[in-house]
Amino acid sequence: MKIGIIGTGNMGQALGRLWVAKNHLIMFGSRDPVNVLKLANSLGPNVSGGTYADAAQFGEVVVLAVPWSSAKESIEAAGDLGGKILIDCTNAVAPHLGGLLVGHTTSAAEEIATWVEGAKVVKAFHTIGSENLNKLEFGTQKASTFICGDDLEAKSMVKQLAIDLGFDAIDVGPLKNARLTEPLAMLWIELAYNQGMGTDIAFKLLTRRKSK
Numbered sequence: 776m777k778i779g780i781i782g783t784g785n786m787g788q789a790l791g792r793l794w795v796a797k798n799h800l801i802m803f804g805s806r807d808p809v810n811v812l813k814l815a816n817s818l819g820p821n822v823s824g825g826t827y828a829d830a831a832q833f834g835e836v837v838v839l840a841v842p843w844s845s846a847k848e849s850i851e852a853a854g855d856l857g858g859k860i861l862i863d864c865t866n867a868v869a870p871h872l873g874g875l876l877v878g879h880t881t882s883a884a885e886e887i888a889t890w891v892e893g894a895k896v897v898k899a900f901h902t903i904g905s906e907n908l909n910k911l912e913f914g915t916q917k918a919s920t921f922i923c924g925d926d927l928e929a930k931s932m933v934k935q936l937a938i939d940l941g942f943d944a945i946d947v948g949p950l951k952n953a954r955l956t957e958p959l960a961m962l963w964i965e966l967a968y969n970q971g972m973g974t975d976i977a978f979k980l981l982t983r984r985k986s987k
């Protein structure tokens with residue numbers, strides 16, 4: 776699959792490095808034209824680099840991996856996302872990890888969906904720290920990721936990308952359920968950084984039903 780990644784920080788790089796190892800084609804989009812080419816060149820022929828707009832144009836799937844505070848301007852810089860699957864992994868965290876800036880009656884994902892005409896927004900990968908993405912097995916269990924979105928085909932493609940990473944990928948319904956999963960991400964942050972558990976933690980949905 777052709778995946779454009781907007782932002783070359785912890786999440787963007789971790790996702791891109793792991794997906795290219797699964798034979799996906801990656802274009803990193805960055806505000807820094809020099810470093811993004813260095814990054815791409817270091818990862819082999821299936822990785823390229825460009826601007827946010829280049830990455831958005833390249834990807835069938837585009838990942839928004841920037842701080843919430845720059846999400847809107849990054850989306851604007853990405854240009855036309857019509858018809859694209861846009862994975863939102865952002866967390867709208869207040870300064871000093873002081874809670875969520877968006878919630879209850881909306882979510883970061885739903886806000887983003889209002890900024891991207893014609894894109895199919897899917898929320899995923901936000902309830903775990905990036906340092907776990909290359910080690911999603913905890914003993915015999917795989918960490919869960921909670922995927923929501925309004926377009927079934929888009930969700931199913933993102934689910935496959937999550938499985939490629941090694942997640943136990945769970946479809947938790949429409950995009951408005953990001954109102955429920957974004958606080959779960961805040962709980963992860965709270966436990967990891969404020970309650971002393973550290974980042975080597977993940978959520979797992981237990982079930983007695985066979986997964987679909």
Ligand SMILES: NC(=O)c1ccc[n+]([C@@H]2O[C@H](COP(=O)([O-])OP(=O)(O)OC[C@H]3O[C@@H](n4cnc5c(N)ncnc54)[C@H](OP(=O)(O)O)[C@@H]3O)[C@@H](O)[C@H]2O)c1
Pocket residue numbers: 781782783784785786787804805806807839840841842843845849864865866867868900901902903904905906
């Ligand atoms: N880190 C995690 O463990 C984790 C886990 C789950 C979700 N998230 C969420 O994923 C998103 C990205 O997190 P991250 O940890 O990858 O962030 P990060 O390491 O700070 O990187 C964010 C990237 O966004 C781009 N960016 C655009 N505007 C920016 C600005 N004004 N200031 C700084 N960077 C800017 C930069 O890429 P370019 O310089 O290439 O443009 C930067 O490398 C955030 O919304 C975060 O809440 C993070």
